[in-house]
Amino acid sequence: MSDVKGRRDNAAKRARVLSRTKAAMPVAPSLDGPRTERAVDAELESPVPKGGIVGVLQQPYLLRLLVRRQLAQQYAASLLGFLWSYIQPAFRFVVYFLIFGYVFKIHQGTPNFAIHLFCGIVFVHYFSETVNGGVRSIWSNRSLVKKMAMPREIFPVSSMLVAAYHTLPQFVLLSVICVVVGITPDWTGLAALLLGIAIIVVFSTAIALLLSAVNVYYRDFQNIVATLLQMIHFMVPMMYPISRIQQLGADHPVLYQLYMANPACQAVLLVQRFFWYGTNKHDGKAAGINGSGGFPPDMFLRGIITLVLSIVLLWLCQKAFSRLESKFPERI
Amino acid sequence: MSVSIEVENVSKVFSMHYHRTLKQLSVGMVKRQETSKTFQALTDVSFTVEQGEAVGLMGLNGSGKSTLLKLINGVMKPDVGTIRTRGRIAGLIATGAGFQPQLSGRDNLFLNAAILGMNEAETKAKFDEIVDFADIGEFLDTPVSHYSSGMYARLGFSIAVHVDADVFLADEVLAVGDRPFKQKCMAKMQEIRSQGTTIFYVSHAAASVESMCDRILVLESGNLNYDSKVVPDGSVQGGIRYLHYDEPETDAGDEVSSGVSARSDAALGADI
Ligand SMILES: Nc1ncnc2c1ncn2[C@@H]1O[C@H](COP(=O)(O)OP(=O)(O)OP(=O)(O)O)[C@@H](O)[C@H]1O
Numbered sequence: 069m070s071d072v073k074g075r076r077d078n079a080a081k082r083a084r085v086l087s088r089t090k091a092a093m094p095v096a097p098s099l100d101g102p103r104t105e106r107a108v109d110a111e112l113e114s115p116v117p118k119g120g121i122v123g124v125l126q127q128p129y130l131l132r133l134l135v136r137r138q139l140a141q142q143y144a145a146s147l148l149g150f151l152w153s154y155i156q157p158a159f160r161f162v163v164y165f166l167i168f169g170y171v172f173k174i175h176q177g178t179p180n181f182a183i184h185l186f187c188g189i190v191f192v193h194y195f196s197e198t199v200n201g202g203v204r205s206i207w208s209n210r211s212l213v214k215k216m217a218m219p220r221e222i223f224p225v226s227s228m229l230v231a232a233y234h235t236l237p238q239f240v241l242l243s244v245i246c247v248v249v250g251i252t253p254d255w256t257g258l259a260a261l262l263l264g265i266a267i268i269v270v271f272s273t274a275i276a277l278l279l280s281a282v283n284v285y286y287r288d289f290q291n292i293v294a295t296l297l298q299m300i301h302f303m304v305p306m307m308y309p310i311s312r313i314q315q316l317g318a319d320h321p322v323l324y325q326l327y328m329a330n331p332a333c334q335a336v337l338l339v340q341r342f343f344w345y346g347t348n349k350h351d352g353k354a355a356g357i358n359g360s361g362g363f364p365p366d367m368f369l370r371g372i373i374t375l376v377l378s379i380v381l382l383w384l385c386q387k388a389f390s391r392l393e394s395k396f397p398e399r400i
Numbered sequence: 401m402s403v404s405i406e407v408e409n410v411s412k413v414f415s416m417h418y419h420r421t422l423k424q425l426s427v428g429m430v431k432r433q434e435t436s437k438t439f440q441a442l443t444d445v446s447f448t449v450e451q452g453e454a455v456g457l458m459g460l461n462g463s464g465k466s467t468l469l470k471l472i473n474g475v476m477k478p479d480v481g482t483i484r485t486r487g488r489i490a491g492l493i494a495t496g497a498g499f500q501p502q503l504s505g506r507d508n509l510f511l512n513a514a515i516l517g518m519n520e521a522e523t524k525a526k527f528d529e530i531v532d533f534a535d536i537g538e539f540l541d542t543p544v545s546h547y548s549s550g551m552y553a554r555l556g557f558s559i560a561v562h563v564d565a566d567v568f569l570a571d572e573v574l575a576v577g578d579r580p581f582k583q584k585c586m587a588k589m590q591e592i593r594s595q596g597t598t599i600f601y602v603s604h605a606a607a608s609v610e611s612m613c614d615r616i617l618v619l620e621s622g623n624l625n626y627d628s629k630v631v632p633d634g635s636v637q638g639g640i641r642y643l644h645y646d647e648p649e650t651d652a653g654d655e656v657s658s659g660v661s662a663r664s665d666a667a668l669g670a671d672i
């Protein structure tokens with residue numbers, strides 16, 4: 069008992085010294101005027117901000133600020149600045165084009181091989197950047213997460229928007245090239261394009277959301293993701309036509325199903341259906357790659373199922389995020 | 401008067417995860433050691449604050465003051481109990497604002513203001529005022545990681561006081577400010593107080609709590625042991641006495657040097 073008192077006295081003594089030296093505070097006199105009564109026109113409610121991707125999208129101004137800052141930050145102290153987001157995909161494109169086009173002679177059986185490849189590069193770039201940026205997003209904004217009350221989904225979502233901002237000019241470039249080469253768009257192709265974009269956006273956001281939260285607890289994830297993303301280029305049909313995979317699929321049905329289940333692979337296929345197939349149709353080259361352009365006949369059905377599953381996945385990832393999020397400030 | 405902050409039976413438990421590797425984890429499992437330890441930072445804390453009240457929160461280091469403020473601010477959620485607040489909350493928690501170190505002061509100003517609920521027009525209208533008050537001069541476009549800790553706190557405080565919040569939280573914000581800035585801040589907080597904003601003020605300096613607050617709460621290792629509104633004959637002075645912060649210093653060696661500064665502090669305090 070006396071021990072407790074002794075300890076408290078000691079602590080009180082330390083605090084007194086502290087209050088006198090370090091924390092010595094000037095004292096301002098109370099303003100003696102009448103105190104205004106402040107009528108607050110709001111409900112008594114939990115101070116925790118309403119989270120969720122929906123809550124985040126309702127704060128467009130904050131989201132815009134974060135995206136703009138993130139972009140500015142990426143190019144701070146760099147000479148080439150914004151150009152870097154083109155150099156990397158351009159370089160990759162050239163390497164793949166030379167190796168797979170000329171060394172492996174893929175372009176012989178695949179008319180407009182460059183467009184075939186570029187479709188993949190653009191969308192895989194978007195996917196990789198969303199996931200790669202997303203997984204780090206919360207950890208790298210930890211100084212904000214620790215002290216400010218805000219819906220934390222805003223960080224992976226802004227990573228996704230930053231990736232979209234970088235990918236959009238590539239997408240425009242792809243469209244321009246297709247127009248120059250000569251594209252005959254059709255409604256089926258357009259539907260495929262929209263479906264492909266929807267799949268990749270929803271799927272990559274879901275993954276970024278989940279991994280950003282998990283990465284707060286185990287920082288291994290940002291390395292795991294970076295490692296796995298290196299493979300993604302080989303797991304979508306861009307350096308080789310899908311028909312090669314279909315030939316293999318006859319002997320290895322399980323592997324084929326696994327390959328086809330990859331949402332990024334389906335998105336690339338659907339996008340190629342619009343751009344690449346569109347540029348081949350008019351001069352009958354498409355006939356050479358059999359009537360449907362070599363695309364799997366069940367491409368649309370698969371795509372719709374994948375989109376539905378991706379939406380469910382996004383919902384599940386949001387649930388998981390909300391659970392993990394409540395411990396962020398204390399784990400950071 | 402309406403209720404501004406309502407805290408009901410709030411407890412907060414931290415799990416102290418040591419950063420462990422897979423190896424340490426598996427060894428721990430095999431030896432059946434406990435894999436995590438918990439620490440109760442707040443135990444069954446309840447109180448209600450009316451709009452316009454100025455509440456001082458005192459307690460020794462580690463007694464849970466910053467934790468309580470984080471819960472009221474909405475950064476953390478309580479494990480047990482509920483917290484409800486009314487209106488916009490602004491303030492600084494545990495010395496310093498939530499800034500992005502790589503961003504400039506200007507960018508952080510806009511970002512922070514946006515998080516606190518100000519829109520673009522509002523921020524632009526108050527921009528000059530905020531910068532003037534913070535008085536960080538030409539460092540506005542320097543990354544805040546290059547700021548001195550005082551400048552960091554100045555900018556954070558300046559943003560927070562210009563938000564026009566209904567609840568203002570201040571947790572040792574001024575601990576690193578210099579004397580002129582502290583005086584400016586105390587005067588500003590008195591002004592905010594007079595506008596009817598609820599104030600929650602954490603400080604180890606008894607005199608400044610006494611002048612700023614109508615009510616005092618004392619936390620002792622996570623328990624709310626003194627609430628001047630609840631305790632019979634409670635007063636701010638009573639809370640400070642409860643904490644033994646008013647006792648004369650007995651340590652003779654310390655007395656000479658710190659005594660002088662204490663007296664000059666008191667004199668200064670009386671002056672302004
Ligand atoms: N994220 C965390 N994980 C584990 N323990 C924590 C965490 N945050 C705070 N604590 C513990 O909770 C207790 C209360 O901390 P808190 O910061 O609220 O103290 P305080 O009253 O603000 O002290 P001070 O006067 O030093 O500012 C401390 O013992 C601290 O170690």
Ligand SMILES: [Mg+2]
Nearest residue numbers: 465466494571
């Ligand atoms: Mg503290």
